Amino acid sequence: MITKLRNGIVNHATAAKKTGEIIAVTSGKGGVGKTTVSVNQAIDLRRLNKKVLVVDADLHLGNVDLLLGIRAEHTIADVVKKGIPLQDAIITTQSKVDVLPASMASLDLIESEDSVLRKLANAFKTFENTYDYIIIDTGAGIAMNVLSFLLGADKISVIITPDPASITDAYAVIKVVKSVDKNIPIFLTANMVNHADEGEVLYKKMNLMAHKFLNSHVLYGGAIVRDDAIARSVKQQRPFMVEHPNSSAANAIRAMNRRLLQTSGGNPLQQNNLFERVMQTKKTAIEWNH
Ligand SMILES: Nc1ncnc2c1ncn2[C@@H]1O[C@H](COP(=O)(O)OP(=O)(O)OP(=O)(O)O)[C@@H](O)[C@H]1O
Ligand SMILES: [Mg+2]
Numbered sequence: 001m002i003t004k005l006r007n008g009i010v011n012h013a014t015a016a017k018k019t020g021e022i023i024a025v026t027s028g029k030g031g032v033g034k035t036t037v038s039v040n041q042a043i044d045l046r047r048l049n050k051k052v053l054v055v056d057a058d059l060h061l062g063n064v065d066l067l068l069g070i071r072a073e074h075t076i077a078d079v080v081k082k083g084i085p086l087q088d089a090i091i092t093t094q095s096k097v098d099v100l101p102a103s104m105a106s107l108d109l110i111e112s113e114d115s116v117l118r119k120l121a122n123a124f125k126t127f128e129n130t131y132d133y134i135i136i137d138t139g140a141g142i143a144m145n146v147l148s149f150l151l152g153a154d155k156i157s158v159i160i161t162p163d164p165a166s167i168t169d170a171y172a173v174i175k176v177v178k179s180v181d182k183n184i185p186i187f188l189t190a191n192m193v194n195h196a197d198e199g200e201v202l203y204k205k206m207n208l209m210a211h212k213f214l215n216s217h218v219l220y221g222g223a224i225v226r227d228d229a230i231a232r233s234v235k236q237q238r239p240f241m242v243e244h245p246n247s248s249a250a251n252a253i254r255a256m257n258r259r260l261l262q263t264s265g266g267n268p269l270q271q272n273n274l275f276e277r278v279m280q281t282k283k284t285a286i287e288w289n290h
Helices: 036-045 064-068 076-081 102-112 114-127 144-151 166-182 195-212 226-235 248-262 272-286
Strands: 001-004 010-012 021-027 052-057 098-099 133-140 155-160 186-193 218-225
Touching: 021 036, 021 144, 021 166, 036 052, 036 064, 036 133, 036 155, 036 186, 052 064, 052 076, 064 098, 076 102, 076 226, 098 195, 102 114, 102 144, 102 272, 114 166, 114 272, 144 166, 144 272, 155 166, 155 248, 166 186, 166 195, 166 272, 186 195, 186 248, 195 218, 218 248
Parallel strands: 021 133, 021 155, 052 098, 052 133, 155 186, 186 218
Antiparallel strands: 001 010
8 A cells, every 4th residue: 555645755554664663752841751751661661672762852961861871972963974873873771772862963953954864864774673662852842853853753752740831831742743743643641740640630631622622632641650769760870660660650651651552653754764754854843933
């Protein structure tokens, strides 16, 4: 079956999928737990014997690497500018999760020139079959580079907290994504809640809004309680999936992964690798930011 898509790309829906599944972790507001969730989710997927790459695409420097206690020597900006091989930028952590650091400069590069993305897309060809999952820790909001990653993902994980601003801003992100592509599954996870029920109530409210105003829906990712042990483990650069595998937060991450794995993704660009996808979605992201 060959389908002609909205952006003119031909998709062979029955052909084998070339790349790993891309999960973009995002939020409307910063500081809600994107990096914490991305890293711990990756560790759990690794435990399930999946090969995982975390792409640190957050504008804040030293995010994923800080949490994992590693130090990034090169970023994708060095791959493009200095011709460093992509494998030299990828770090394998103690938990056997691979990390590809972006940086402010890398993301600026993505925005500026198509040739940069072409270089990255070509460099990434070697890794097309390496990973089962690619988790992108994006920045908050709908900046051009964030939206490019979201529209290129197979699944999106939106993190909120009980803070009303985080919910309003998350709705704004969901609205933009749904107005471009209704088929990418969006999971909503409530972090820093007092108890799991609170998270479920927040999810139901958001889902109701998606039904009412966007003629769509969001899926339940789960609820992660506010836990000082999480904050401590972040400070000690030891992810709670490793430090506290029996905590309620670790259980919530496992449940979240089960839900994600049970749902099939819906990106029409699924035959393309991460940066090939961003080359395509960038155009739409630019339109939304003008
Ligand atoms: N469930 C939780 N309980 C307690 N503290 C948490 C929880 N989740 C995250 N935190 C803490 O909240 C802070 C922000 O988390 P994190 O860095 O993961 O957020 P972020 O969304 O990636 O932020 P940014 O937008 O700055 O990248 C960290 O100090 C982390 O330790
Ligand atoms: Mg972060």
